[in-house]
Amino acid sequence: MAQTFTKSMARNIFYGGSVFFFLLFLALVFDTESGLPQSDNRAAITDDVARGKLVWEQNDCVGCHTLLGEGAYFAPELGNVYKRFGNSTDAIKAFIASRPKEGVPGRRSMPQFNLSEEDLNAVAEFLKYASEINTQNWPPSIQG
Amino acid sequence: MKNLNRPELNKSSPSGPPLESTRGGPHIENSRDAIHVKHSPSESSDERTYPPGDVALWIFILAELLVFGVFFSAYAFTRASNVELFNTCQRTLDTNSALINTLALITSSYFVMRAVAAIREDKSQQCFQWLLAALLMGFVFLVVKSGEYLHHYDAGINLRTNLFYMFYLSLTFFHFMHVILGMVILTAVAIKATKGGYSAAEHTGVESGASYWHMVDIVWLVLFPLVYIMH
Amino acid sequence: MKYQSQAVAKPYFVAAIGLFVAQILFGLIMGLQYVIGDFLFPEIPFNVARMVHTNLLIVWILFGFMGAAYYLVPEESECELFSPKLALLMFWIFLAAGALTILGYLLVPYAALAELTGNSLLPTMGREFLEQPTITKIGIVIVALAFLFNIGMTVLKGRKTVITLVLLLGLTGLAVFFLFSFFNPDNLVKDKFYWWWVVHLWVEGVWELILGAILAFVLIKTTGVDREVIEKWLYVIIALALITGIIGTGHHYYWIGTPDYWQWWGSIFSAMEPLPFFMMTVFAFNMVNQRRRNHPNQAAVLWALGTAVMAFLGAGVWGFLHTLSPVNYYTHGTQITAAHGHMAFYGAYAMVVLTIISYAMPMLNGRTAANSGKSQVVEMWSFWLMTVSMVFITLFLTGAGVLQTYMQRYTDNPQPFMVVQGRLELFYWMREVAGLVFLVGAVLYIISFFVGGEEPEQA
Numbered sequence: 001m002a003q004t005f006t007k008s009m010a011r012n013i014f015y016g017g018s019v020f021f022f023l024l025f026l027a028l029v030f031d032t033e034s035g036l037p038q039s040d041n042r043a044a045i046t047d048d049v050a051r052g053k054l055v056w057e058q059n060d061c062v063g064c065h066t067l068l069g070e071g072a073y074f075a076p077e078l079g080n081v082y083k084r085f086g087n088s089t090d091a092i093k094a095f096i097a098s099r100p101k102e103g104v105p106g107r108r109s110m111p112q113f114n115l116s117e118e119d120l121n122a123v124a125e126f127l128k129y130a131s132e133i134n135t136q137n138w139p140p141s142i143q144g
Numbered sequence: 145m146k147n148l149n150r151p152e153l154n155k156s157s158p159s160g161p162p163l164e165s166t167r168g169g170p171h172i173e174n175s176r177d178a179i180h181v182k183h184s185p186s187e188s189s190d191e192r193t194y195p196p197g198d199v200a201l202w203i204f205i206l207a208e209l210l211v212f213g214v215f216f217s218a219y220a221f222t223r224a225s226n227v228e229l230f231n232t233c234q235r236t237l238d239t240n241s242a243l244i245n246t247l248a249l250i251t252s253s254y255f256v257m258r259a260v261a262a263i264r265e266d267k268s269q270q271c272f273q274w275l276l277a278a279l280l281m282g283f284v285f286l287v288v289k290s291g292e293y294l295h296h297y298d299a300g301i302n303l304r305t306n307l308f309y310m311f312y313l314s315l316t317f318f319h320f321m322h323v324i325l326g327m328v329i330l331t332a333v334a335i336k337a338t339k340g341g342y343s344a345a346e347h348t349g350v351e352s353g354a355s356y357w358h359m360v361d362i363v364w365l366v367l368f369p370l371v372y373i374m375h
Numbered sequence: 376m377k378y379q380s381q382a383v384a385k386p387y388f389v390a391a392i393g394l395f396v397a398q399i400l401f402g403l404i405m406g407l408q409y410v411i412g413d414f415l416f417p418e419i420p421f422n423v424a425r426m427v428h429t430n431l432l433i434v435w436i437l438f439g440f441m442g443a444a445y446y447l448v449p450e451e452s453e454c455e456l457f458s459p460k461l462a463l464l465m466f467w468i469f470l471a472a473g474a475l476t477i478l479g480y481l482l483v484p485y486a487a488l489a490e491l492t493g494n495s496l497l498p499t500m501g502r503e504f505l506e507q508p509t510i511t512k513i514g515i516v517i518v519a520l521a522f523l524f525n526i527g528m529t530v531l532k533g534r535k536t537v538i539t540l541v542l543l544l545g546l547t548g549l550a551v552f553f554l555f556s557f558f559n560p561d562n563l564v565k566d567k568f569y570w571w572w573v574v575h576l577w578v579e580g581v582w583e584l585i586l587g588a589i590l591a592f593v594l595i596k597t598t599g600v601d602r603e604v605i606e607k608w609l610y611v612i613i614a615l616a617l618i619t620g621i622i623g624t625g626h627h628y629y630w631i632g633t634p635d636y637w638q639w640w641g642s643i644f645s646a647m648e649p650l651p652f653f654m655m656t657v658f659a660f661n662m663v664n665q666r667r668r669n670h671p672n673q674a675a676v677l678w679a680l681g682t683a684v685m686a687f688l689g690a691g692v693w694g695f696l697h698t699l700s701p702v703n704y705y706t707h708g709t710q711i712t713a714a715h716g717h718m719a720f721y722g723a724y725a726m727v728v729l730t731i732i733s734y735a736m737p738m739l740n741g742r743t744a745a746n747s748g749k750s751q752v753v754e755m756w757s758f759w760l761m762t763v764s765m766v767f768i769t770l771f772l773t774g775a776g777v778l779q780t781y782m783q784r785y786t787d788n789p790q791p792f793m794v795v796q797g798r799l800e801l802f803y804w805m806r807e808v809a810g811l812v813f814l815v816g817a818v819l820y821i822i823s824f825f826v827g828g829e830e831p832e833q834a
Contacts, residue, residue: 007610009200016329040563057494139784207619310635
């Protein structure tokens with residue numbers, strides 16, 4: 001008694017299944033898009049925040065830090081740094097500005113990026129905005 | 145479902161698990177021979193293979209049942225800690241529509257079974273007609289369910305409303321899409337049937353389509369009491 | 376080698392291996408920076424080393440995929456490549472663009488590179504894995520299109536097989552989803568949401584098609600098992616990969632500002648993602664057990680089996696470890712993620728490229744089927760050294776990740792990130808040692824191709 005296991009059936013399942021689940025994915029994405037305004041804190045995106053995101057990107061901050069848990073695992077999570085620093089953009093700015101140029105002997109140290117006052121302000125505002133995104137209570141502790 | 149229309153199942157199923165087919169080295173000398181062996185006329189229509197239909201499809205069906213199974217358990221576990229919310233929201237659902245849909249799917253499953261029985265007697269045209277009837281029932285399901293969705297949409301209910309509606313909409317919509325997929329499959333089978341593409345000796349396609357449709361039906365038979373009825 | 380034009384695969388493979396070694400070196404630098412924080416600071420800060428490490432990975436894997444396509448498509452299609460000249464031209468363009476980009480990372484500060492390449496016109500830089508200047512990204516698209524055109528035309532004019540079809544689908548998907556790297560809105564949540572369309576839909580989507588096609592090709596060639604059997608399993612495996620993987624994208628949408636239902640959808644579907652990998656392992660061993668011939672290149676067979684097993688362990692098991700949202704809540708963005716990333720990338724994509732190189736390189740070097748027995752012994756040593764040391768890298772990082780998760784997030788008294796990192800030093804040292812062994816393995820891999828000697832008898 002031979003079993004039937006045909007290539008054409010396998011092929012149809014591949015094409016049919018892929019299309020089916022991609023459509024389902026798109027349906028979910030569509031719902032997400034309509035739900036995002038309630039969670040992504042878009043009202044807080046000012047020109048400063050947008051500029052801050054660019055500063056964040058153009059200095060490759062994500063090459064050491066995580067932001068909402070994504071990035072590199074070499075330096076602390078920054079999605080909640082605004083809260084960790086006592087809800088203070090000034091503390092963030094002071095920290096970035098005070099990094100020693102030659103590092104700290106034997107220890108990890110953030111480079112001195114020589115940001116302008118405007119850029120410094122923008123990136124702090126960006127991190128404040130990021131901390132107010134609804135992340136379903138992530139991270140579990142204030143330490144990130 | 146398959147047990148119902150196949151009482152002789154037990155005595156004809158000593159074969160191994162699906163994977164066995166790849167180990168069958170000796171009878172697959174080359175691809176043409178392989179196909180030839182499978183469709184050899186010596187295999188009479190009374191000697192049923194198990195599982196019915198194509199093994200590839202069964203892998204797919206099992207994977208899908210697994211997903212639904214996990215989804216159902218997730219629902220049950222979540223419900224256990226949110227009984228009140230789930231009970232309140234369940235009352236807003238339209239049980240009558242769901243009942244109609246249950247009957248529609250059961251009937252369509254019966255029709256599909258008749259289609260398989262027809263093709264086993266080499267009656268392509270009858271097979272086609274039964275499939276058409278099944279499709280009609282599937283269509284009834286889609287219309288009724290869409291009506292329900294429209295109602296929810298008007299009430300401003302979506303995936304983000306609360307945990308119950310998240311599950312209710314996810315589960316039913318996931319199933320809804322399966323009904324559509326099942327109908328696409330049945331349509332393809334029906335078209336091939338009306339062109340005389342199947343016979344009593346070779347009708348794996350019909351069996352495959354029927355198996356998939358029964359899966360869609362069975363999932364609803366769990367979904368309906370679980371989400372609509374059980375308080 | 377059956378067709379002259381298959382020879383264009385050789386420079387691609389050579390470049391891939393060269394970049395692979397460079398990637399390992401930068402990995403070792405980073406590993407050291409984890410324990411000696413000021414190592415090479417401020418000349419090569421960690422973020423620069425990491426960009427180089429991850430970008431080299433992507434580039435060498437892409438070189439490997441392209442080389443694999445140039446090698447196997449003529450043989451599958453039973454005709455010469457549409458244009459070997461175009462293939463060579465694209466090789467040099469891609470290599471030059473890649474080298475310039477890497478030099479840019481190393482020689483000028485990243486902010487200066489951004490300014491130099493006009494990033495503010497169309498900001499796409501500075502996002503994980505997509506650090507390349509916008510102009511490089513455009514270059515990648517052009518190279519990818521020329522490559523697809525070349526491969527597509529070859530497939531069109533020759534015999535169409537399932538393998539070429541699946542490969543072509545995978546490569547097309549690779550090019551299409553890369554386009555999302557140009558979408559970078561100010562809205563961080565949207566940025567992250569569609570960023571995953573490049574990253575996830577690559578590695579847990581279309582790349583799996585490429586992986587499956589290459590593996591199927593090598594298995595057909597080395598085991599002599601009927602093509603029909605292998606092809607239908609290929610279909611089933613990639614079908615399951617996409618069915619689980621597409622919605623599985625949801626496991627990245629738990630904590631980035633997206634609706635909470637992704638925790639359910641993502642958990643349920645990504646919990647199924649190990650299935651296709653498991654099936655791939657069963658399939659590979661089945662095919663080798665049913666072999667009709669003993670191919671003289673046993674090293675390639677070993678690599679093929681290793682790919683299936685390690686892909687299952689790295690992508691399947693280590694992925695599953697932290698994919699369920701209640702677990703991921705604690706492990707998200709810790710060394711657990713790093714552990715999974717290392718073994719999954721090595722097991723699935725690095726190894727499949729090493730497999731096809733191992734299979735094809737002897738022929739590209741003018742042999743009939745395989746390197747000498749002596750050479751294969753060296754290559755098998757390289758296999759075990761790299762694979763076992765990668766297992767250890769993964770285990771040490773997992774250990775570090777579990778401790779980190781506990782101390783920084785789970786206990787009643789969570790410690791600051793840097794304090795916790797200090798406590799993990801032992802794990803990081805052990806990881807670095809394992810990394811050195813890995814390097815030895817990679818060097819042996821290269822050496823194995825230069826060990827001369829007679830070819831083993833065709834069995």
